[in-house]
Amino acid sequence: MAKADMDTLQLACIQIAIALLLLTQAKSTTEDTSAVRPNNTVPSCIAGERSALLAFRAGLSDPTNLLPSWKGDDCCRWKGVYCSNRTSHVVRLDLRGPGYRTGNESRQVLAGNISSSLLGLHHLRYLDLSYNRFDKMQIPEFMGSLHQLRYLDLSWSQFIGRIPPQLGNLSNLQYLNLDTISYVSVDSSFHRGTYSTDITWLSRLTSLEHLDMTGVNLSTIVHWLRVVNMLPTLKVLRLIHCQLRISPDSLDISSNGFYGPFPDAIGNMTSIVELDLSDNNLVGMIPFNMKNLCNLETLDFSVNNINGSIAELFHRLPSCSRNNLQWLSLHHNNLTGSLPTTAVERLSNLSWLDLHHNKLTGHVPVWIGELKQLMMLDLSYNNLDGVIHEGHLSRLDMLEELRLSDNSIAITVSPTWVPPFSLGTIELRSCQLGPKFPMWLRWQTHVMSLDISNTSINDIIPDWFWTAASSVMSLNIRNNQITGFLPSTMEFMRAKQMDFSSNQLGGPIPKLPITLTNLDLSRNNLVGPLPLDFGAPGLENLFLYNNMISGAIPSSLCKLRSLQSLDLSRNNLNGPITDCPVNESSTNMTDLSIVNLSFGNNNLSGEFPSLLQKCPRLIFLDLGHNQFSGALPAWIGEKLSSLSFLRLRSNMFHGQIPVELTKLVNLQYLDLAYNNISGCIPRSIVNCTGMIQKGDNSDELLYGFTSGTRLFPENELVDNADSVTVLTKGQERLYTGGIIDMVNLDLSCNSLTGEIPEEISTLMELKNLNLSWNNFNGKIPENVGALMQVESLDLSHNDLSGEIPSSLSALTSLSCLNLSYNNLRGRIPTGNQLQTLEDPTYIYIGNPGLCGPLSVNCSSQPEPIPGENHGDASGDLVSFFLAMGSGYVMGLWVVFCTFLFKRRWRVSWYSLCDSLYDWVYVQVAVTWTSFRAEING
Structure with a gap:
């Protein structure tokens, strides 16, 4: 059964797939069963046909010499040329490119022009030029004169322009594949692919059994269904991403696919075997006359907007095909209600049942357990409840995939129950499995993907689990109350990604599997030092935050050249961060791949780590709440040019803010609070365009901050984001995924002096500006009102003087303001936003020279002299x-x-x-x- 690979298509075209398969296999579409690759007993090819082939090759571009054998007198021995064993005529030409084997159509392929010399092959019945690169070229019209053709495949060869209607002359054609897509060619010019404004020529292909026009623009075609119905022998029809209209009187085309109700004409296709209308916007209930589709084997209406009762939909399935229907896929719709209590008579031969991402409620019916041919069951992402017991599972001998995640289902079986199946995929996230560890998993020794996260398990992890899970590639047990230790044999497992976070696992970290790329052990009780040899050279993401890991950070991290995200925050690590050893810094291994690095909330010490000079791709860096000291190095601006988030708060850094720091044009989050930084704010802070305008690097930011944090796509939040807090609006606030939108400048609690530079008013994307508890003097910048995005502004506890700028009242996003304990004077500005701020008295306290609202009336007596006796x-x-x-x-x-x-x-x-x-x-x-x-x- 063919399934469209929609992931490879990047244009939002329209999809419709109506694939027709018969119960009996049609005779081979290859031209002549006697056509074989010649051996020593086969005579040489006919001279005229040899000349035609040489002329054809002369028009081709073959820079990589894919056809080196095309020389000599015997063309029947040439690569891709097949001759009749009986007549020596060339009957088959198979020059398919290598892209179909690798998924990479850009590899060595044929290009150039297709010569009309092919017309000299009068007996040619099979022509395959697919997966080549005939870009900027239309399909030649002369192909319509190859009257003996039974098989023609021109797919994925980057043809453009109109499909020649002359192809309708190929009355013997049984297989036609014109699959094409819009694409960008090697010279970066954009091509629109192929199109047709009239497909009536198809009706003349009376022998056609297989038609694939995927990606051909047919948006102007209205009566395509009538044309298709004129093909009496058609078995397979693929019209995916063709921008079709289903019918002229009810549906129009849109950029999102078909919309409107399901066409009743579907019920008239009584010979249909496979029906695929997935990934559109069809609404309502399926037609009642679908009961007539007695030959139906495959039904895929997934990713639409089917609404109504699931029981009613099951009622409309063809009862006459009870022994035929094998595949039923309705995922990502709006089906509601409970599954019917009886339906097995319609589905007794079902091998695939996919209903995930709907709005189903109620219990899982017992008749599911009667589907003895069932191989895949997916009911995840619904609102199902109740209990699944052995009666649901004991007869499913063929079951290979069980997906029930994100329901309120309790799986209750006897501890001694031995399942009849051997599953490859088990996804039970958020179901009720606990409190004891599910013993039936012991017998599932061939699982490739196992997800039992958030399943209320409160138990010690048994030794047999590590044996059973030794072949698992993707393992997720997060968010339970699982205790115990990681096994010493962990290095012999085959996993690529593991998520054990949010449990109570203890003990040290053992050597990791050599195949591992992603590991999350955060929020556990792990102790001891980090391993000197992690054992996973391909590790890309490592999260160990919120544990009790102690000791120094080992230099073995330098061996993890693929590591992109590393979070060791909130542990007991201590000591300085040493640079990579000399033998780890050879010419071909200079730079690390780290993008996201967090060492915050430990006891690390020493100067700013020189190791970071080897991390040019670094986007997010958190060293906050440690004991680092010394001056900030000037090389930050040069070596860390990609840095967007820099968090160094609560350390012992001193010295001035290096001017080179403002070379970080992408910097949008700078937190140097609670250090001993002195000097002035560099006026070149205007170079930090990440604080001035929203950059075009949002994708890079999202990648940098969330890189690998969602080891399992279904996990709800960016896990390591909970180690990021921002002091804003007078309190520390927790930021999760939204941190990538946070534009923050926090220099509070330092020893900065001088005036607040007027240039700071140009940082218009700032949401949080905190300069409190410093020694700033002079006036508040007059254009502070230009900070239109600012939500929290704190300039308290400084030595600022002068009047409060009236532009402050223009800050419509402002929700927290603190100007207390300065030497401000004059009238307090008024404005709608200023009048809504909480605790307004606290905002201006400690400024005896202020008057106006919430203070001394500006027209009343002068402010009293402190200490003056009034009786x-x-x-x-x-x-x-x-x-x-x-x-x-x-x-x-x-x-x-x-x-x-x-x-x-x-x-x-x-x-x-x-x-x-x-x-x-x-x-x-x-x-x-x-x-x-x-x-x-």
Whole structure:
């Protein structure tokens, strides 16, 4: 059965596949059963035909000498030439290119012109020129004069232009393949492929049994179905991506395929064997007259918009074909309701049942277990519930694939039950298997793909599981409560990808399988050092975050030359990150392939790792919450030119922000908070265009950040994103997949000085700007209102002066603003957005020179001088506040002296004290204002 490979087609053309297969195999379409490749007993070919072949070859371009044997007198011995064993006439010419074997049609192929000298082959019955490169060339009209042809295959040879109607003269033709696609040729020019505006010539091919016009543009053809029905011997019809109209009175063509109801004409095709209308936008229920399709073996209506009851759809299946229907695929539709309680009489010969991605509810009926020929059962991505027990499974001896993921199904079988089947695919994600480890998996020793993630297993992993899973290529047991240890024999498994994350596995990490490319062991209880020899040289993605791994980062990581994503954050790693050994830095092994690297939240130390100079493809780098020190190196701007996300917060870096850092034009996320960075903000920050405009590298960003993180495509979230938090809107917020859209500049809690450069107002894509807790002076940039995307702006705890720019009121996206504890003065600007901010008093606190809303009325008395006596009552109040403040300060000094010995305690305590101080200040200010009003009143 032929299935269209839609993944290879990149244009959103329209698909319809109506493939007709008969129960009996038709006679071979090859020309003459006596046509053989000559041997020593076969006479030489006829001279005239030899001359025709040489003239044909002269028109071809054969730069790689694919036809070296085309020389000498005996053309019957030439490659691809077949002569009749009886008459010596050339009857078959098979010059199919090598692309069909490799899937790569760009390999060595024939090109050039197709000479009309082929007309000299009067007895030619078979011609195959497929998988070559005849680009910029139309199908020659003279081919319609090869009257003896039974077989003609011109597919995938990059012809363009109109299909010649002269092909209708080939009345003996039994096989015609014109499969073509739109494509970009080697010189980057775009070709539209082939088309036809009139296919009435097809009706003259009265012997045709197989017709494939995939990719031929037939968008102007209306009555194509009537023409097709005039082919009395047609068995296979493929009209995939042809932009067809189904009928002139109800459906139109669109860029997304057919739309509208299913055509009733389908029910008139009573001889049809295979019916494929998948990947369109057909709506409603299938026609009732489909009951008439008694010969139907294959029905594929997947990826449409069928709605209504699944029970009603089953009722409309042809009951007269109960012994014929073998393949039923209805996935990715909108079918609802419960599966019928009885249906086995219509489906007793079914080998393929695919209903995934619908809206089915209710229980899985027991009659599923009566489908003794069933090889594939896919009910995943529905809303099914209830229990599947041994009665559903004990007769499915032929079953090879069981897919039930993302339902609420409980699989309840006896611990001693031995399945009759040997499965190759088991996908049971989010079903109920636990709490005990499912013992029946012990007998599934030939599984290639196993997914039992999120199945409520709360048990120690048995030893037999590692034996049973030794041949599994894709293994997923994530998000359970599985305990135990990884086996010492793990290196002998055959897996390419493993996801054991979010469990309670302990012990050290053993040597990994040599075939492994993706491994996720995050959120477990793994201990011990990283292995000195990972044992998986092809490893591409490694996630070990949120464990208790200790020790140094071994230099063996340098051997993982294919590694793209590495996340070791939130462990107990310590020590410096050493450079690769000299013997790992040979000429042909200079650079690493890492794109996504996270070492955050460990105890790593030393200077900025020089190892990173060997990571030119790095897009995401997180070294935050460690003990790195020293100055930021200037080579960052040169060696890490692809960097978009740089997170170095909560370390001990010092020195100035290197100007070279602003050479990172893709940089959109820079977090240097909680260090000891000094100096000014470089005005060349305007070079970071990633903060100024949305770049055209979104695909690269998505790849860089999510590279390998979704080891299994069905996993819902980008797992390693939970190690990325952003201090915004006054609190640390967790970012998952949306981090790639976050444009952030956080330089808070450093020792930066000077004015805030006016150039910072050009970073118009910023969503979070935090410059708090520094020593900035001067005015707030006047054009700060140009930051139209900013959602959180924090300039608090600096020495800023002057008035608040009125442009601030233009920030319509602003939801969090903090200008507290500066020396700002003048009127507070008003605006619709500013009036909606939470806790408005806190925004401006600590700026005694401000007036207006939420502060002193600008037209009232001058601001009182701090400490001025306003009577006995006020003096007592001031004394009270001084006493309370003194006690507060003394308490702070005690804590400060204590926390000199623990940096992390110090950072956390200062954050708490800051909040308490703000609260006390507000209370004092409110009380003072009330008291003054009482006295003045």
